[in-house]
Amino acid sequence: MKSKEENYLLKMEHVNKDFYGNRVLNDVTLLVKPGEIIGLVGENGAGKSTLMNILTGDPVIHETGGFEGRIIFEGKEISFSSPFEAINAGIGMVHQEFILLPEFTATENILLNREPTKYNVLSEIFGDRLNLLDRKEMEKRATTAIKKLEINLNSEMLAKEMPVGYKQFTEIAREINRESTKLLIFDEPTAVLAESEANIVLKILRKIANTGISIIFISHRLQEILEICDRIVVLKDGSVQKELIPSMTNSTEIAEYMIGRELKKGIRKFTEKREFNNTILEVNNLWVDMIAEQVNGVSFKVKEGEIFGIGGLTGQGKLGIANGILGIYPAEGEVKFKGKIINLNNPKFVLDQGIAFVSEDRRGLGLLLDQPIFWNIAFTSMQVKDSFTRSLLGGLVKWCDNNAMIKMSREYIDSLRIKCESEKQLARELSGGNQQKLCLAKAFVLKPELIFVSEPTRGIDVGAKDLVLDTLRHYNNQYGTTIIITSSELEELISICDRIAIVDEGQIAGILPATSDPVEFGLLMLGKKTERVVK
């Protein structure tokens, strides 16, 4: 028994973690042997990042009340309260977004804060901090690290001038340069890389593992996971769903475990199959320049009265579509609404056509937090339709009719059951769920023919989630309003949409009826493109 225990470099046992009462990790056990590559997969929000944050001593964990469970690293129980402790113990992390100093060379970045130094006169007076850098020695060490990776990286190159792939190589070189490193965590290292570069990174990972360093590899690209990992751990909703051996599985099976088999049975809020005739929105080759949600030429059609879902993993561009059409971010392409071409990059024009938008950025873009509820609900309508205003002095002055706004707000507060003291309460003081309802009310007041709703349930509790979805569904039923929902949560889309488009790398990977096998959506998300598009 004892000898078996020593075989593991890292043992995370029965780890639990709550965030403000939300359980994000539930009895997770993760074992890593020396020199082993573990693939960690799971949907957004499955708990991968939280698990890694616990391991690397991210301060967020401590600030939110720590975690339960044991972590044993090299036979000793550990609990890091800062990333420095983790680094000193030999746990390194290569981030998805590069943490490099742009004005520094590869060498300087690799050896940052670990530079070999030379003694000089001033250090006698002021201590070691005034030692001179030993440039020659630095050069030597950096080149050794680079050589280990067997890549062609000029150590003199400034980080800001490097292509993305080289930035990634520099990050890796920095981590392996540390003598003490025993475990490296790679958080989607290939996400931003071209295929050839990604292949080099995979080769490097193998080489590192062969030197005895263990690796935890997080990726959404299942092919990569299957290619290089020794073991695959699938997380779902905060618990370990399954451990798999690559040679005995395939990407479909992994996707099934990620999405969850139970999804197949009855989470849909309605079962009837609805038929739609007229196309209300036609998008042709839309490009949107939204940071981290780039859209690279999507085309799709939405029918009148339909609830259309847009899903996909974070950062793949699904949020960019609504933001682009509504003119929040610069967009190019052709969008037709009821056969009429929509002027892009012009929010006023789009709103005038009878299109409303409930933004994913509720607190930033969706609400006037320091204004009262009735103002928040009425404001867009006042701007777009001149409602709640009275013309005075022969139309010279448009006077805001606060009483009309308050009266209308009361109706929406009642019908959407917004919990508040009065319609004069500030939007800031409401809970997340009630703020979301406020955003919906704001859109409903416009009496739109088409509503874009982005991430309607992000950051709100479970009870409120259902209420919000029911409200949307009900509104669609009652008024025949077309709704386009963008969401990271596949379950949510499946539960209320008629059809769902999955966005991957800024493009539509496929459009399927919501009644399709959830695994198919999972595969689309993970980049296995299918040609199947439902008419």
Place this chain on the structure above:
Amino acid sequence: MKGKLKNAIESVGLPRIIIFLFLVLLFILTPFVGVRFDTSLNDVIIRFGMNGILVLSLFPMVKSGCGLNFGLQLGIIAGLLGSVISIEMELIGLTGFFVALGIAILFAVIFGFLYGLLLNKVKGEEMVVATYVGFSSVSVMCIMWLILPFKNPNIIWPYGGTGLRTTISNQGYWFHVLTDFFRINIGNYISFPTGTILFFAFLTFLVWAFFRTKIGASITAVGSNIDYAKSCGINTDRMRTISVMLSTIIAAIGIIVFEEGFGFIQLYLSPLYMPFPAIAALLIGGASVGKASIKNVIIGTFLFQGILTMTPSVLNSIIQSEMSEVIRIIVSNGMIVYALTRIERIRLR
């Protein structure tokens, strides 16, 4: 009971209560140091009427998110131009006063528009840029006052015959036309400047009403959340420009009302530090860089002018020295420093 008191204190704001109590203390002290209570009160009211509009002029820019108007001098210069041109034209009484206002507004519209364009290019750094716009415009005008072709011997240097004097008296033109309008005298020492106060009240009402219109609401939205405003289809740059023009126009009116009560038009470097007392007053009133109300304007002007009037007269009598200017500077700049540190705290939270 305790909760109620706490709520009351919070809604008024502790700093205002402290300053108010200090002001009350100063008034109580007046008889003991040989200063007349009623004269002091009258001074405070007169100065309130003279300065109120300048403080009010800051309001639109705070509402639109452009911050405190440290470039108030631009509006003041427009007002000064109006005043000297009206006197150059030898217009007397209310006619002279309103012609001065008209010309000043004309200049303020032009200056405000250009100033607005500039501030739209430096979003987030408005206050720093505004400070230098204000300073440099004063310097430009130092040259202009010398070379503009004014001819009225009452306003140009007596020798040489060109260039305006540093201080020009408006007595004999439109001095006290507002102040003496329905002036109410109570006893020998109190003389209520009805016209000035009414004029201030009228402008305040106009500004309040403006912000109750659709366009005013749009400006408020731009100030509260510029991204939100954009997503509602509001032309945010236009709204900001309107607010800057409005601030500049009101400042131009404000300085003319100030001169009307003061009796002198001060040119050259005197507008240089004019924004600071106005800004300090607004901040004492409870406003911050991003938030202000009409209530803040009125309370702030009263408290600030009260302190400015009372502290020097009472303290000078106690310690027998001339400190009024020093105290004025300490109070007004101290208040600005206090307010600017407050915003940082809110942002970091």
